[in-house]
Amino acid sequence: MTALVENDFVATLRAHSARYHHQHPFHVRMNAGELSPRQLRGWIANRFYYQENIPRKDAAILSNCPDVEVRRRWIRRITDHDGTAGTEGGIEAWLRLGEAAGLPRAEILDHRHLVPGVRFAVDAYVNFTRTRPWVEAVASSLTELFAPDLMAERLAAFERHYPWIDAGGLAYFRNRLHQAPRDCEHALEIVTTHCLSAETRAAAIDALSFKCDVLWSQLDCIDTAYPE
Numbered sequence: 001m002t003a004l005v006e007n008d009f010v011a012t013l014r015a016h017s018a019r020y021h022h023q024h025p026f027h028v029r030m031n032a033g034e035l036s037p038r039q040l041r042g043w044i045a046n047r048f049y050y051q052e053n054i055p056r057k058d059a060a061i062l063s064n065c066p067d068v069e070v071r072r073r074w075i076r077r078i079t080d081h082d083g084t085a086g087t088e089g090g091i092e093a094w095l096r097l098g099e100a101a102g103l104p105r106a107e108i109l110d111h112r113h114l115v116p117g118v119r120f121a122v123d124a125y126v127n128f129t130r131t132r133p134w135v136e137a138v139a140s141s142l143t144e145l146f147a148p149d150l151m152a153e154r155l156a157a158f159e160r161h162y163p164w165i166d167a168g169g170l171a172y173f174r175n176r177l178h179q180a181p182r183d184c185e186h187a188l189e190i191v192t193t194h195c196l197s198a199e200t201r202a203a204a205i206d207a208l209s210f211k212c213d214v215l216w217s218q219l220d221c222i223d224t225a226y227p228e
């Protein structure tokens with residue numbers, strides 16, 4: 001009985017793929033090769049704000065998490081993005097993606113292209129992880145269950161449709177192909193072991209819905225700011 005209910009819980013989480021931002025019209029146009037250089041650069045510059053805030057939200061989760069075993073594994077996410085002495089992290093890789101697309105790193109770093117709604121959505125995500133119970137914050141990261149398929153599609157689309165972007169700039173997406181499955185396996189393990197009541201399971205599902213909205217809202221704002 002418990003196993004069956006747990007299967008339902010995981011199935012409900014996975015069913016959120018239907019609300020994932022791979023379906024957003026901006027991503028659909030991106031993968032179909034229909035975006036202009038200006039639109040792609042706008043997306044890269046705005047998505048940087050998400051990238052640079054991911055380690056801050058992971059630090060918020062660490063600060064709220066009392067379990068040393070979880071912290072020992074979760075901390076890896078921060079160095080994946082920030083890098084370490086001698087190794088490039090995701091933030092640097094994203095800046096290189098920008099440069100490969102003709103966007104100077106200074107223009108990404110100073111947020112001159114950042115639109116208010118993207119800032120608002122990303123700040124809402126970080127705030128959520130600071131203020132909600134840590135297991136809910138972990139559940140909100142489960143959009144990464146759906147990310148690898150989108151990354152693989154995006155990689156192929158960039159190579160095929162946007163050859164003006166130097167292929168060396170695509171390392172960020174390649175790295176996420178193996179980082180995301182590892183990360184979401186851990187997140188799913190945490191959520192399924194900690195959310196055993198109807199209430200905690202409902203809260204985890206709500207957290208994942210909220211995160212789908214965060215990702216969708218970012219693209220809505222980028223889409224509006226960079227019309228065809």
Ligand SMILES: O=C(O)c1cc(C(=O)O)c2c(n1)C(=O)C(=O)c1cc(C(=O)O)[nH]c1-2
Pocket residue numbers: 054090140141142143144145146147150176215
């Ligand atoms: O480009 C994307 O579509 C996409 C989506 C997501 C996601 O599903 O949250 C993440 C990422 N990229 C990503 O690069 C990343 O590092 C990441 C971390 C997280 C998270 O919530 O912990 N999501 C994502």
